[in-house]
Amino acid sequence: MEAETRPRAPFEQVAEKIAEEIRSGGYALGEKLPNQRDLAERYDVAIATMQKALGLLRERGWVNSRAPIGTFVAAVTPASEQPAPTLIELSAQVRDLQTEVSQLRQSVERLEAGQP
CATH class of the missing domain: 1.10.10.10 (Winged helix-like DNA-binding domain superfamily/Winged helix DNA-binding domain)
Incomplete structure (x- = not known):
């Protein structure tokens, strides 16, 4: 209907x-x-x-x-007029954030180990 x-x-x-x-x-x-x-x-x-x-x-x-x-x-x-992101765009943002978190984790581990 x-x-x-x-x-x-x-x-x-x-x-x-x-x-x-x-x-x-x-x-x-x-x-x-x-x-x-x-x-x-x-x-x-x-x-x-x-x-x-x-x-x-x-x-x-x-x-x-x-x-x-x-x-x-x-x-x-x-904000209500901003176009909602697509599922593909959200997936790409999640991948980018996961990569960034991984890089930050590695940097922190190096710093904690006393490496520059």
Whole structure:
């Protein structure tokens, strides 16, 4: 059975568009966003819709508000938006760590034996 997806509210759609612009570099990390009125005009929504969209982006860690200065893109992308590593990538990381631990163990053993 297919999972049903509910239609997204306009503020959710706008929030996703802004998040996508941040992901693609349209808005740089740490950059100040245009004011709410200008954003509402750009995305062709009411100011109240834009306020809700920015609130959702704040909750999700995409933006920070600094009253009375404005809204800024967060300095880092939210962790939930980072792509999950694949099993192959995780296996490679484990192999690398095992090699590093082995090398460290050998170094410690040499030091304990009084060898440089």
